[in-house]
Amino acid sequence: MSETTSLSVLDQWHEIVNNVREEYLSTTQNYPWIIGFSGGKDSTLVAHAVFEALMTMAPSQRTRPVHVVSNDTMVESPLVMAHLDEVTYLIDEAGRGLDLPITVARTKPDPDKTFWVLLIGKGYPSPNSSMRWCTDRLKIQPTSTYIKENVSKHGAAIVVLGVRRSESIQRMNTINKYENVRGTQLTEHTSIPGALIYRPIVDLTTDDVWEILGSFQAPWGGTHQKLFQLYRDAEGGECPVVLSKEEAPGCGTKNSRFGCWTCTVVEKDKSLQGFIDSGKHAYKPLVAFRDWLVDIRNDPARRSAVRRNGRLTFDLTGKHIPGPFTIQARREILDGLLKVQEEFGATLITTEEIDLIHKVWATDLQTEESLAHA
Ligand code: SF4
Known part of the structure; x- marks a missing residue:
């Protein structure tokens, strides 16, 4: 990559951190932030931007709570889960040490709705593309419940996501379909009333994301090298944070190589x-x-x-x-x-x-x- 391009990516990154800072400090939508954290590259970059923005503020300015929420389907690929455990532990520790208003949380499916209880207990046939009973129960419902709890406690909540236009045509169409709430850069959540969506890295390309992750140390300590290794070993792809049925096609497709290890929706497990x-x-x-x-x-x-x-x-x-x-x-x-x-x-x-x-x-x-x- 040429020096000019790399400079522009770094400039873009500084702009993103500044934007996150301004959005955090804005008083018009002063609701808690919930970062949907899958441990993949995009949500890692978002968490990185938020963490860095928080560190630039005086303690008295950090009044808005930030939740870093990851979901465990309980049939997650063990290697991905180990990575997620490690990173969320580091975020939690570093956040406490620096007195940042960060809460690290992990959601799970309801005990009677796990993959094994439904498949082995109730005998649900292994999910396939025409009978995909798993995504809603394993992924959408646990995260939605967490968001809804915050909405009812605070009147609203802002979900901070690492979605990007260039991820796929489907993703671009979904992003372009919804207009910002007047006077803000937030959109309304399609299925949770009272929840708003903030997408700080929406215009970055995949190359930009990797370049930024490779250029900066993780603000919670260490580097992002393990993430690079994980992607190299899995040959790329990830199962993103899934918040609504509309976004669910990304789950259980050839793009979702970091999905459940039991996924029978994909033809071949990747x-x-x-x-x-x-x-x-x-x-x-x-x-x-x-x-x-x-x-x-x-x-x-x-x-x-x-x-x-x-x-x-x-x-x-x-x-x-x-x-x-x-x-x-x-x-x-x-x-x-x-x-x-x-x-x-x-x-x-x-x-x-x-x-x-x-x-x-x-x-x-x-x-x-x-x-x-x-
Ligand atoms: S990764 Fe596969 S098994 Fe897991 S929720 Fe998605 S479609 Fe279902």
């Missing part, structure tokens, strides 16, 4: 395959298990004839739509998962989830029995 290709062979059993979940999805022997409500269902052409995985198939999946977990040597399903799964099975067996005797 999140872990990239890591395996770069020498991390411990992830092989996880990829094989995900592939098996894809294979068994439409096996009639593993699916109930009736839906969970006991009814036979047909589509418009009269074709029978099978129901959930049978209890036997669910047991088989749990056994398989526990074997993979043992081989892998780290938690892939929690004991709370297993307890809940057993409870759901007990209720389903009772229902099946009463239907048989009806």
